Amino acid sequence: MIHSIxxxxxxxxxxxxxxxxxxxxxxxxxxxxxxxxxGVGEIPISxxxxxxxxxxTVKKFGPTSTAITELKAxxxxxxxxxxxxxxxxxxxxxxxxxxxxxxxxxxxxITQESHGVVSARTKEELLFADRFSQEKLTIVTDDGSMxxxxxxxxxxxxxxxxxxxxxxICGPELMLKSILDYIADKEIDADFSLERHMKCGIGVCDSCxxxxxxxCTQGPVFPKSALLKSDEFGKERIxxxxxxxxx
Amino acid sequence: xxxxxxxITGIRLANPLMLASGILDENGYTMKxxxxxxxxxxxxxxxxxxERTGYRPPIIAEIPGGLLNxxxxxxxxxDNFDHEVEIALQAGKPIIGSIFGGTPDDFLYVGKKxxxxxxxxxxxxxxxxxxxxxxxxxxxxxELVEEIIGELKKKIKIPLWAKLSPNVTDILKxxxxxxxxxxxxxxxxxxxxxxxxxxxRPVLSNAYGGLSGRAIKNVGIRYVYQIRKETGKPIIGxxxxxxxxxxxxYIMAGATALEIGTGVYSRGxxxxxxxxxxxxxxxxxxxxxxxxxxxxxxVQ
Ligand SMILES: Cc1cc2nc3c(=O)[nH]c(=O)nc-3n(C[C@H](O)[C@H](O)[C@H](O)COP(=O)(O)O)c2cc1C
Ligand code: FES
Numbered sequence: 001m002i003h004s005i006x007x008x009x010x011x012x013x014x015x016x017x018x019x020x021x022x023x024x025x026x027x028x029x030x031x032x033x034x035x036x037x038x039g040v041g042e043i044p045i046s047x048x049x050x051x052x053x054x055x056x057t058v059k060k061f062g063p064t065s066t067a068i069t070e071l072k073a074x075x076x077x078x079x080x081x082x083x084x085x086x087x088x089x090x091x092x093x094x095x096x097x098x099x100x101x102x103x104x105x106x107x108x109x110i111t112q113e114s115h116g117v118v119s120a121r122t123k124e125e126l127l128f129a130d131r132f133s134q135e136k137l138t139i140v141t142d143d144g145s146m147x148x149x150x151x152x153x154x155x156x157x158x159x160x161x162x163x164x165x166x167x168x169i170c171g172p173e174l175m176l177k178s179i180l181d182y183i184a185d186k187e188i189d190a191d192f193s194l195e196r197h198m199k200c201g202i203g204v205c206d207s208c209x210x211x212x213x214x215x216c217t218q219g220p221v222f223p224k225s226a227l228l229k230s231d232e233f234g235k236e237r238i239x240x241x242x243x244x245x246x247x
Numbered sequence: 248x249x250x251x252x253x254x255i256t257g258i259r260l261a262n263p264l265m266l267a268s269g270i271l272d273e274n275g276y277t278m279k280x281x282x283x284x285x286x287x288x289x290x291x292x293x294x295x296x297x298e299r300t301g302y303r304p305p306i307i308a309e310i311p312g313g314l315l316n317x318x319x320x321x322x323x324x325x326d327n328f329d330h331e332v333e334i335a336l337q338a339g340k341p342i343i344g345s346i347f348g349g350t351p352d353d354f355l356y357v358g359k360k361x362x363x364x365x366x367x368x369x370x371x372x373x374x375x376x377x378x379x380x381x382x383x384x385x386x387x388x389x390e391l392v393e394e395i396i397g398e399l400k401k402k403i404k405i406p407l408w409a410k411l412s413p414n415v416t417d418i419l420k421x422x423x424x425x426x427x428x429x430x431x432x433x434x435x436x437x438x439x440x441x442x443x444x445x446x447x448r449p450v451l452s453n454a455y456g457g458l459s460g461r462a463i464k465n466v467g468i469r470y471v472y473q474i475r476k477e478t479g480k481p482i483i484g485x486x487x488x489x490x491x492x493x494x495x496x497y498i499m500a501g502a503t504a505l506e507i508g509t510g511v512y513s514r515g516x517x518x519x520x521x522x523x524x525x526x527x528x529x530x531x532x533x534x535x536x537x538x539x540x541x542x543x544x545x546v547q
Binding site for chain 1: 270271272273274276277278279280281292298299300301303304305306307309314316318321322323324327328330331443445446448450452509511512
């Protein structure tokens with residue numbers, strides 16, 4: 001295990017914090033670490049900060065993520081990684097689409113030029129919307145408390161996708177699926193960052209697999225072309241016991 | 248080209264390299280991918296009678312020379328596994344069903360279903376070291392082993408492979424108890440553990456785990472050699488195989504076929520075709536015309 005001392009903790013939403021820590025390691029946008037809370041558990045977390053100081057942005061959910069959100073500056077954190085692949089690069093304008101805490105892994109990709117579609121259940125849960133300039137931001141909330149009401153794909157429908165050379169998307173798989181379906185016959189290309197159960201992070205346990213590929217070593221980022229051919233994407237996955245379940 | 252096919256308990260394998268139980272063999276699509284990458288067969292994850300979620304992560308630690316794991320026999324339960332076998336069978340190669348249980352009745356229930364699903368053989372996990380009441384508890388009790396295998400032999404038609412644990416005082420005693428099996432699989436993981444000195448506690452949530460990979464290769468070679476010499480039974484060698492030299496060492500110690508687990512993690516899915524290439528050129532330059540010509544040549 002690698003360990004580091006937390007330098008800063010930022011509250012991002014009422015349930016989401018960013019934890020910043022020094023780590024002398026090159027990491028790429030899209031990559032993740034397996035973060036260990038001794039005595040509680042270990043979960044995969046995308047790196048939201050990939051510069052000299054590294055960072056993760058975590059939403060309170062299960063026991064391990066809840067324990068992470070309770071960490072303070074000066075506490076020690078344990079992790080292993082970096083694991084996984086990265087996003088393709090492009091010269092042109094990018095469209096960044098994040099659902100809920102999915103925005104965390106997309107943060108390093110945001111530039112002055114990028115347009116954001118930031119979606120969450122409610123306006124309080126919108127993550128990193130303030131990182132985009134006003135005129136390049138589309139907000140979508142499930143409950144309509146801010147921006148367009150509905151799921152992320154509703155935000156896309158308000159935009160002219162031909163303006164962009166590449167889309168970066170991260171969020172729950174069903175959100176990704178609805179976006180894939182929407183852009184399937186459109187010109188625009190896209191990289192999707194997937195989230196599935198990960199027990200090992202190193203391509204051994206098979207818990208994260210899709211179409212025989214391991215999200216932890218061969219993903220988590222997949223291009224539109226790969227997902228269009230997929231047998232399992234947006235449909236089925238393997239549960240923590242190994243049981244095939246519908247998404 | 249040297250001929251690298253082999254026959255184990257009547258099952259013809261295009262090459263000696265199978266995927267070992269517990270590594271990338273829970274999802275049918277993954278098993279199919281591994282078969283397409285050159286494995287001659289896959290052994291499924293060990294499946295039991297009922298669904299188990301296993302231990303909570305950390306379930307694995309990367310250590311010098313291999314891996315330490317305590318997955319805790321996570322499995323969907325045999326009744327939920329039919330579809331995975333069906334998908335894996337699409338590759339047109341043998342699927343070996345690994346099964347575990349606490350009683351002869353458990354083994355029989357799960358084994359029957361595996362046979363119905365289309366498995367070519369059953370691999371009996373008598374040796375999983377990390378669940379109380381099953382695994383090593385079963386595999387270190389000669390009477391229970393004999394009873395389980397005797398019961399299965401009466402009611403199952405496909406070959407039975409008994410996978411033995413190296414974590415016993417006298418492996419020969421267990422091999423004798425398992426003598427009705429058609430082949431032995433040697434070895435399962437070796438008991439081990441790792442402590443994080445900054446967290447001041449064991450890394451694995453279960454504390455104890457099983458060691459695999461390079462670190463255990465010479466333990467495996469020793470047991471394959473000993474059991475081959477003492478029993479003459481067909482053996483499937485497993486433990487730390489990463490190169491064609493490792494594979495040949497196991498074959499010369501007495502293995503007719505091999506399984507690779509941790510090597511898939513350290514070398515990637517290409518490991519099967521790489522080793523097969525090396526195996527074939529070694530056989531040509533050393534004048535072996537078949538795998539069978541090499542099996543056990545080192546045994547004195
Ligand atoms: C993560 C992991 C899970 C395993 N699960 C099983 C299992 O369910 N049943 C079993 O018989 N062996 C299991 N094993 C043991 C392997 O099948 C094999 O006997 C052992 O790892 C030695 O081979 P290797 O060094 O090539 O990995 C597991 C090994 C690993 C690393
Ligand atoms: S998390 Fe275990 S294979 Fe990906």
